[in-house]
Every structure is written in C-alpha cells, then in structure tokens.
Amino acid sequence: MGYYPIKCIRCAHVTDNEHVLFNTKDVIGDVFVKDRPETAAAPDMTSPFMEMKSETVTKGSIWDDDDEDTAEDIPMQELQATIEFSQYMTCSDIEKYCEQQGFDRCQRHYQHVDVTPDFAGKITDVNDLLTGLSFQKEKDGKTVKAYKRICPHCHCELPSRSGSMPTYNVTVMGTSASGKTVYLSALNWLLAQSQGDLPYRSSLTCLSANKANQDFVNKSNTLFEQGVLPGTTQIVLTEPLVVEMTYRLQDRMKRCLIALADMRGEDLVAQDGENLLARGEFFARADAFMVLVSPMNMQYIHNSLPNGEREESNSNVHQTLMSNISEYILPFFQNGVIAAPTVVMMSKCDVLMNNAARLAIPLSNAVVAAEPPIKFTGTYFAQQNRGTQTIMQCDQSLFSFLKNTFPRTYFTSFSSLGRNIVIEEGENSEKKIQNPNAIRPIRVVDPIIYILISLGFLPDFSLMELGPQHTENNIGILNRWIAERT
Ligand SMILES: Nc1nc2c(ncn2[C@@H]2O[C@H](COP(=O)(O)OP(=O)(O)OP(=O)(O)O)[C@@H](O)[C@H]2O)c(=O)[nH]1
Numbered sequence: 001m002g003y004y005p006i007k008c009i010r011c012a013h014v015t016d017n018e019h020v021l022f023n024t025k026d027v028i029g030d031v032f033v034k035d036r037p038e039t040a041a042a043p044d045m046t047s048p049f050m051e052m053k054s055e056t057v058t059k060g061s062i063w064d065d066d067d068e069d070t071a072e073d074i075p076m077q078e079l080q081a082t083i084e085f086s087q088y089m090t091c092s093d094i095e096k097y098c099e100q101q102g103f104d105r106c107q108r109h110y111q112h113v114d115v116t117p118d119f120a121g122k123i124t125d126v127n128d129l130l131t132g133l134s135f136q137k138e139k140d141g142k143t144v145k146a147y148k149r150i151c152p153h154c155h156c157e158l159p160s161r162s163g164s165m166p167t168y169n170v171t172v173m174g175t176s177a178s179g180k181t182v183y184l185s186a187l188n189w190l191l192a193q194s195q196g197d198l199p200y201r202s203s204l205t206c207l208s209a210n211k212a213n214q215d216f217v218n219k220s221n222t223l224f225e226q227g228v229l230p231g232t233t234q235i236v237l238t239e240p241l242v243v244e245m246t247y248r249l250q251d252r253m254k255r256c257l258i259a260l261a262d263m264r265g266e267d268l269v270a271q272d273g274e275n276l277l278a279r280g281e282f283f284a285r286a287d288a289f290m291v292l293v294s295p296m297n298m299q300y301i302h303n304s305l306p307n308g309e310r311e312e313s314n315s316n317v318h319q320t321l322m323s324n325i326s327e328y329i330l331p332f333f334q335n336g337v338i339a340a341p342t343v344v345m346m347s348k349c350d351v352l353m354n355n356a357a358r359l360a361i362p363l364s365n366a367v368v369a370a371e372p373p374i375k376f377t378g379t380y381f382a383q384q385n386r387g388t389q390t391i392m393q394c395d396q397s398l399f400s401f402l403k404n405t406f407p408r409t410y411f412t413s414f415s416s417l418g419r420n421i422v423i424e425e426g427e428n429s430e431k432k433i434q435n436p437n438a439i440r441p442i443r444v445v446d447p448i449i450y451i452l453i454s455l456g457f458l459p460d461f462s463l464m465e466l467g468p469q470h471t472e473n474n475i476g477i478l479n480r481w482i483a484e485r486t
Pocket residue numbers: 174175176177178179180181182183229230231232233234263264265266347348349350351414415416417418423431
C-alpha cells in the first residue's frame with residue numbers, strides 16, 4: 001500500500017498525490033486513454049505509457065459517490081473559490097475546474113506500487129501512486145491526459161517513475177576544474193553500456209530517467225567520440241543527471257532513481273556565498289555527497305610534476321573551499337557536520353599513476369596499483385580507502401577538514417579518462433583529447449556502488465571477502481539484505 005516519497009530531483013522537496021502538480025499544457029493529445037492501445041503513444045521516454053503498461057490501474061474519480069451534486073450541495077467556500085486554469089495544477093484543482101465549467105468528469109490514473117520493507121515506515125499515504133489525469137479541455141472537446149508531474153516547490157519536472165521507486169539525490173562538489181563534469185559524462189557513458197556485474201552473479205543496470213540527461217549524453221559523446229572536453233560549468237542550477245538503477249540478485253529485483261547534481265566549482269570558491277546560501281536547504285536534504293579533489297591542487301603534487309603536466313593552480317583554492325563550506329554550507333547542517341554518506345574522490349589518478357616514482361608513491365598503493373580482477377570486496381574497499389588517504393595527507397589541513405566535516409566518508413581515487421590520453425590546447429584555447437579512442441576510465445563506477453551500499457540499496461559488499469572460508473558469512477549478509485530490503 002502507498003508509494004515511495006515523491007522527491008524532487010532539483011530541490012529535494014517531498015510531495016504526495018494531492019500536492020504534486022500536473023502539467024496541463026504538455027498532455028497526451030487527441031486520444032482518450034481507452035480508445036488507443038498503449039503502445040501507440042508518443043515515443044517519449046517520460047510518457048507513462050512507455051513503462052507502466054499493465055501496472056497502470058485506473059480508479060474512479062473522487063466524485064463517483066456524489067454524482068447527484070448540484071450547486072446547492074457545494075459548500076460556500078468552494079463556490080467562491082473559482083479555479084483558474086493554469087499550466088501547473090493539482091489533480092483536485094483540475095477536477096474542480098472541470099466541474100465548474102460543466103465538462104465531463106475527470107478520470108484519475110493510478111499505479112500500484114509494492115513498497116519494500118525498508119521504506120514501509122516512510123509512507124504517509126495509503127493510496128496507490130497517482131500518475132495522471134484525463135480531463136476535458138473544453139466543453140464537448142476532446143479528452144486529454146496530463147501525465148507530467150511537476151514539483152510544487154520549484155516547478156521542476158519529476159522523472160516519470162518518481163514515487164514508484166525511491167529517489168536519492170547526490171550532490172557533486174569540488175573546486176573548479178576538479179573534474180566534476182568530465183566525471184559525470186564518463187559515468188553516463190559507462191552506465192549506458194555497462195553490464196554492471198557485481199558479486200554473487202548479481203547485476204546493476206541503468207536506464208536514463210530524465211529528459212535533461214540528453215545534455216550529459218551530448219557531453220559524453222563529444223568527449224568519447226571527438227575528445228572535446230566540456231568547458232567550465234556556467235549554469236548555477238544544472239539539471240541533474242538522473243538514472244534508474246535496477247539491481248538483480250537471484251530472483252530479487254530492486255529499483256531506484258539516483259539524481260546526480262553537478263555544481264559550478266566557481267561557486268564553492270567564490271568571494272561571496274550567495275549561490276551557496278541559496279542552495280543550502282537542498283544540500284541539507286541531499287542523500288549523499290561526492291567531493292572531488294584534484295591532486296593538481298595539492299602543493300606537493302603540483303610542485304613535483306614536470307612543467308608540461310602541471311595545470312594552472314591557485315595555491316589558495318583549498319583554503320577558500322574550506323572556509324566557504326564552513327561559512328555558507330555547514331550552517332544548514334546540525335552540529336556543523338555533514339552526516340550523509342560521502343565519497344571523497346581524488347580525480348585524475350592517471351597523473352598519479354604516470355608519475356608515481358617522481359611523487360614517491362609506492363606501487364603497492366591502491367591508487368596507482370593495477371586493478372585487482374575481482375572488485376568490491378572488503379579488502380578492495382579498504383585498500384582504496386587507505387591508499388587515497390595516504391595521498392590526501394599531502395594536504396594535511398584539507399584532509400583533516402574533510403574527515404571532520406564528512407564523518408561518514410569513504411576515500412577513493414579515479415580517472416575519467418585513463419592513463420593513455422594526451423590533452424592538447426585546441427583552437428580558441430579549448431582543451432581537447434588528441435586520442436579519444438584511448439580513453440579508459442578507471443574506477444568511475446566505484447563511488448556510485450559505495451553510495452548505493454551506504455543507502456542500503458545494495459547489499460554491503462564491503463563486509464564480504466573472497467574464498468570458501470567466507471562463503472557462510474557472505475551468504476548471511478545477502479540473505480539479511482533480502483529479508484530487510486526487498
Ligand atoms: N588527466 C586528466 N585530466 C582530467 C580528467 N578529468 C578532467 N580532467 C581535466 O580537468 C579539466 C576540468 O574538468 P571539468 O570536469 O570540466 O571540471 P569541473 O570540476 O566540472 O569544473 P567547473 O565546471 O569549473 O566547476 C578538464 O578540462 C581536463 O583537462 C582526468 O580523468 N584525467
């Protein structure tokens with residue numbers, strides 16, 4: 001009974017059937033739902049017809065049991081409050097409007113959702129999930145179906161599957177040029193084609209879940225096919241990258257939406273905190289954080305690299321980052337700490353790998369070592385965590401700050417591009433990869449796996465080990481997870 005919290009991917013506001021808005025302009029046109037087979041609907045991924053199929057059940061309108069209503073039966077305040085037709089309206093406002101205008105009765109469309117036990121306590125509405133409303137736009141006119149749901153708080157369009165599975169919002173932070181946008185483009189590229197193999201023959205697969213993902217798809221394509229790097233992010237509020245994750249373990253299946261919001265690095269190191277303060281509440285409601293740190297911004301590493309490989313760097317950038325987080329972000333959090341699961345991600349580990357000797361990084365350090373054939377065991381996570389922390393300690397003040405500010409942190413390192421790429425200055429000083437077909441991302445999916453484990457979406461692989469002596473323990477973890485979370 002009920003449905004998952006309908007959470008906005010942009011502002012993290014949680015809404016429900018009664019308060020969610022419907023887009024009354026962008027509707028499924030001249031068809032009445034009953035008249036046309038569902039497969040004939042517009043080929044729009046966000047259309048409820050695409051995915052819901054037989055799951056969609058319809059219920060009678062709320063007016064079913066008071067058919068005989070006449071004007072005299074309607075309470076005074078409802079008569080006075082004439083509903084104006086507008087682009088975004090709640091379901092009951094559309095219904096009231098149609099009644100006032102004398103149009104045909106509207107029809108609500110519901111989807112049955114099976115809520116997993118881990119969310120049972122978070123359900124506030126026992127009804128099925130409201131996914132659409134059929135209504136008449138004019139007297140004797142055609143019936144259209146509104147199905148695009150909109151956040152009442154910020155008017156962002158919600159993913160079409162919002163409420164039928166949990167939504168997790170992840171905020172991606174990091175100074176300018178730390179590699180956030182390139183990371184999300186690489187992640188999008190990998191997720192779109194990966195098989196997603198995980199321990200015990202389980203698998204994670206993904207679907208694009210937001211029309212705004214097209215922006216990341218374009219960036220990924222120009223990066224992986226032509227080698228064009230994205231310029232610095234200009235938009236303060238970029239549309240998040242939203243993917244629908246499906247995890248399969250034996251005969252069990254679990255789904256969620258994960259929304260990754262790219263930030264403008266410039267805002268994190270700006271002189272004033274206006275743009276950060278404006279997003280404070282969103283930060284406070286984020287389910288998880290990714291904090292990217294570029295090794296090029298660490299003095300020791302910067303100074304040790306040969307001239308040709310140095311990026312321009314501002315030695316104060318981490319100081320400013322820390323003071324801006326403290327001053328403009330932490331006030332939105334209780335006790336001045338960000339307790340949500342966090343992955344501190346050292347980017348551009350290709351540079352560290354290619355300069356390990358010069359930087360005196362031992363080859364046994366997991367940041368520069370070859371990848372083990374089997375990933376995501378306790379040992380694997382621990383080695384990556386330890387290896388990255390050792391290197392992060394080059395910047396002791398940043399390291400301590402991150403540990404204190406994000407107490408639930410896992411440290412890892414990655415490269416969106418891999419060891420063999422050559423970056424050149426193109427025309428108009430835009431950067432370009434000379435050999436895009438040599439791009440080989442390293443550990444790009446790890447942070448997502450870690451976050452999904454921390455959120456309870458995946459079994460805790462970090463408690464599992466390889467080898468027959470661990471089988472009993474591993475199976476116990478999987479079985480507990482199945483019982484509690486599926
Ligand atoms: N060597 C190497 N360089 C990288 C990698 N990822 C990104 N870069 C370089 O870092 C630059 C900045 O990356 P972006 O992803 O645009 O940085 P950002 O964090 O989004 O920066 P803002 O948008 O300004 O906040 C790129 O143009 C590349 O030159 C990587 O994996 N390896």
